[in-house]
Amino acid sequence: MSTESREALGLDRLTRDGTELAAKLGVLALLLYWSYVLISPFLTIGTWSVVLCVALYPAYERMVRGLGGRRHLAAALLTVLCLIVIIGPATWLALDLVDSLRALASSADEWSIPSPPPRVKDWPVVGEPLYQFWDLASTNLREAFAKIAPQLKPVGGAMLGMATGAGVGVLKFFAAVIVAGFLFAPAPAFVAAAQKFVLRLASDRGERLLVLAASTIRTVSRGVIGIAFLQSLLAGIGFSMAGIPGASLLTSACLILAIVQIGPAPIIISSIVWAWSALDTTSALLFTAYMVPVNLMDNVLRPLVMARGLTTPMLVILIGVIGGTISYGITGLFLGPIVLAVIWELLMAWTSELDESFGEASPSGEPQ
Incomplete structure (x- = not known):
């Protein structure tokens, strides 16, 4: 066989192999895309289930020991307990928000706007157009609202979509709690499978990063999300008992400020000022005596709950809150900071190990 024939045969074989590889990669990409489309509606529920299972697993093990090793009974009891703890405050917030909106709508005719x-x-x-509209609103508020109603329709649609998304998000979270209940008993098998997977990805540091991810989930969920939820719940009870208007909205604001590590102090201090101006002295004093410890409880509980200090910057937590809420609604408010905190901690651990390895590779002990 001549040289030209061998070269032509080799070129044909290379072309055929390349075409076959491209076809295989295309089919694989198509299968992965279809798989993502099929599981994407369940990604939020699945992620939440894993987070809840990891965060609550130490409590589950203690419950198993208390029940004499009955793992399925412990999982069922813990799931019911979580549903009771979550459904109660969520129902209260929803009903109080509906009452606030109803009261706001019923008092619309009594609003008075100065000329x-x-x-x-x-x-x-x-x-000129602002003066005309303002003057109309001061004499006939209902007609003024009717005049701008077409411009407010997109805003109303967006708010309705947000409310619908919030309702769906709450339902997804409830579903995630139930799914997490089924993950407690087989959790050791899942952990073993996860260890094998990470060892295949990074044999030298995979297991250590897996442990770090689990500890970060527990740290953020208990030290940030859990304390923020408890603090905002107690604050909301105080707002409702004092009769502060819009108690549910203030409670939601406290929850968001607590998650992003700012703290609910601006809301609580403002409510205390309102109490001293609107309530009698005894009621204002009792309200202040109740709200001051609620405002300070995170400073006491967080060092006790968290096994180690949270090294995730507040900016990362804030981005997780905003991005998670925009992407996944109300569940993203909690899920976003947890996921970003885990990614941040793993990235910092990975870069620090690279720095240590780089330093050890240098004979003089300094990077080269």
């Missing part, structure tokens, strides 16, 4: 000052007309561009 606009004449100097508003002199404002450039928007002065």
